[in-house]
Amino acid sequence: MNWSRFYLASGSIAAACVLLAQADLPFRARSRAAARPARVAFPIGQPVKIPAPLGLPPVPVPADNPPTAETIALGHRLFFEKMFSRDGSISCASCHDPKFGMADPRPVSLGVHDLKGTRNAPTVLNSAYNASQFWDGRAATLEDQAAGPVGNPVEFIHSLTGVERRLAASPKYVQLFEKAWGPGPITYEMAAKSIASYERTLVSGNSPFDRYFHGKDRTAMNESAIRGLKLYLNPSLKAANCVSCHRIDADSSLFGEERFHNTGVALDPLTRQIRDLGRWAVTGDTTKVGAFRTMTLRNIALTAPYMHDGSMKTLEETVEFYFEGGRPSQYISTDMPVPGLPDIPKDEQPQAKKDLVEFMKALTGDMPALAAPPPE
Ligand code: HEC
Ligand code: HEC
Numbered sequence: 110m111n112w113s114r115f116y117l118a119s120g121s122i123a124a125a126c127v128l129l130a131q132a133d134l135p136f137r138a139r140s141r142a143a144a145r146p147a148r149v150a151f152p153i154g155q156p157v158k159i160p161a162p163l164g165l166p167p168v169p170v171p172a173d174n175p176p177t178a179e180t181i182a183l184g185h186r187l188f189f190e191k192m193f194s195r196d197g198s199i200s201c202a203s204c205h206d207p208k209f210g211m212a213d214p215r216p217v218s219l220g221v222h223d224l225k226g227t228r229n230a231p232t233v234l235n236s237a238y239n240a241s242q243f244w245d246g247r248a249a250t251l252e253d254q255a256a257g258p259v260g261n262p263v264e265f266i267h268s269l270t271g272v273e274r275r276l277a278a279s280p281k282y283v284q285l286f287e288k289a290w291g292p293g294p295i296t297y298e299m300a301a302k303s304i305a306s307y308e309r310t311l312v313s314g315n316s317p318f319d320r321y322f323h324g325k326d327r328t329a330m331n332e333s334a335i336r337g338l339k340l341y342l343n344p345s346l347k348a349a350n351c352v353s354c355h356r357i358d359a360d361s362s363l364f365g366e367e368r369f370h371n372t373g374v375a376l377d378p379l380t381r382q383i384r385d386l387g388r389w390a391v392t393g394d395t396t397k398v399g400a401f402r403t404m405t406l407r408n409i410a411l412t413a414p415y416m417h418d419g420s421m422k423t424l425e426e427t428v429e430f431y432f433e434g435g436r437p438s439q440y441i442s443t444d445m446p447v448p449g450l451p452d453i454p455k456d457e458q459p460q461a462k463k464d465l466v467e468f469m470k471a472l473t474g475d476m477p478a479l480a481a482p483p484p485e
Contacts (some may be wrong), residue, residue: 149298150290150296150299150302151173152174152175152177152289152290152302152306153177153179153289154177154178154179154289155177155178156175157177157178159176159237159309159310159312161314162312162313162474162475163315163320164314164315164318164319164322164323164361164362164474165235165312165361166238166360166363168237168238168309168312169238170309171250174302174306176310177289179285180289180290180306180307181307181310181479182289182483183286183288183289183303183307184305184306184307184308185479186282186285186483187201187304188200188201188202188304188308189201189202189482189483192272192275192276192279201304202482204218205230207481207482209411209412210232210408210412211232211234211311211412211480212229212231212232212411213229213230215230216414216419216420217418217419227385228244228385228417228419229416229417229419231404231412232405232408232411232412233308234311234312234407234474234477235311235312235313235405235408236308236311237251237308237311237312238365239365239405240367241367241402242254243402244387244402244404244417245369245387245390245391245400245401246369246388246391246402247391250305251304251305251308252302252305254305255302255305255308256297256298272297272300273296273300276295276300277295283295286299289303307479310479311479311480312477313407313408313474313475313476313480314407314475315474315475316471316473316474316475317329317330317334317473318330318334318338318468318471321335321471322338322357322362323360323361323362329471330468330471331471333463333464333468334464334467334471336461336464336468337464337467337469338468338471340453340461340464340465340468341465341468342357343452345452346444346445347446347447347450347452347453348446348450348452348453349431349450349453349461349465350444350446351431351465353444354442354444355403355405355406363407364406364472365402365404365406367402368402368403369400369401370400370403370442370444370445371387371397371398371400371441371442372401372430372441372442372445373399373430373435373436373438373445374416374418374435374436375387375399375417376438378436383438384399385399385417385418386398386399387400387401388400388402396440398440399438399440400442406472408472408474409424409469409472409473410424410470410472415427424469424470425466428465428466431445431446432446432448432449432450432458432462433449434446434447434449434450
């Protein structure tokens with residue numbers, strides 16, 4: 110990752126995601142930042158291994174930020190720290206709330222000063238496995254993500270140094286940063302890397318599905334969920350075909366993938382306008398207008414409402430959407446199911462929909478210990 114991007118970063122990081130949601134174009138920002146020298150902080154402690162629960166692959170860790178007990182503990186505090194927002198009113202956990210599966214029950218998040226966002230806050234559970242971050246993948250890594258918004262130098266001057274200054278004024282933080290990063294001035298890079306290491310511990314697996322499918326415990330899922338799994342795995346575009354995007358694999362299952370698709374969520378059914386350009390705004394790839402990352406379905410029962418705009422309140426609504434083939438337009442993904450799912454007989458469809466919902470409810474995993482707020 111290019112740490113010089115921090116110099117261009119803007120805004121309090123608490124409003125980071127929301128500001129970023131407003132179509133900043135990171136590829137442009139990156140090229141402007143390219144001339145600056147890189148600063149690389151490296152944790153001083155012993156690297157620790159983050160164990161992966163049943164059903165999940167080994168946790169990927171970047172070479173320049175091996176997690177240590179100290180950086181994780183610091184990141185844990187920072188994630189719940191309200192000092193990050195300019196007015197001290199919100200922390201990361203305000204929108205990635207442990208009570209709601211580390212997501213936000215509001216359709217779109219509100220930022221500091223009631224800045225209105227346009228996107229729903231996804232869970233940070235299992236975000237360690239995301240091939241890119243955000244609905245449109247505009248951040249490559251968790252470190253990048255925590256680095257905050259790029260391309261708004263005016264606000265940055267105020268608040269990135271502001272955050273560094275606030276942390277440096279706190280004896281508690283000075284001590285924690287020294288333990289994690291060694292003596293010297295606190296930099297935002299250290300904070301972002303600590304938060305990323307903390308987030309990597311937020312892995313959640315061992316769900317009823319994991320015990321059934323990966324653990325071979327035939328009693329772990331009920332009959333309805335088992336029927337739902339069968340539908341889910343059917344690769345025909347005339348049946349549910351969920352698995353070709355929300356992936357299940359032999360050894361471990363992420364229930365997401367690295368690709369971006371237009372499913373039609375962004376299409377306004379009345380005006381036929383695309384309300385959010387999604388991936389297109391990041392890459393300029395005209396086949397990705399209104400396309401978003403295939404989000405994980407793990408812990409989905411905890412993280413309503415659904416979709417990038419939080420427009421669907423229930424899992425039933427999401428299943429209904431796919432049975433209708435999404436909202437077709439010239440941009441719709443060729444992997445989207447055929448409207449009406451003709452391979453599932455009409456009279457079996459009501460039960461099939463229930464079974465798919467029941468299956469998704471079996472994807473709720475164990476909560477990682479550090480999802481709870483840190484001790485005072
Ligand atoms: C005001 C609400 C809000 C706050 C505060 C907030 N986020 Fe977010 N977060 C969001 C929204 C909304 C998105 C999705 C934005 C998008 O995709 O355009 C998001 C996305 C993310 C993602 C990407 C997840 C994925 O699956 O792509 C991560 C990781 C994340 N936030 C971590 C953090 C961290 C760390 C902090 C604190 C430094 C933080 N967030 C603070 C609302 C918030
Ligand atoms: C073509 C690939 C594709 C297929 C097939 C697919 N999905 Fe999705 N899914 C996506 C994408 C992309 C999103 C994000 C869409 C958006 O918000 O615009 C998504 C979002 C979701 C969400 C909301 C996730 C969240 O965090 O809000 C649910 C639930 C869901 N899909 C369930 C299903 C089910 C059930 C099936 C099978 C009936 C299915 N999907 C088939 C690509 C796919």
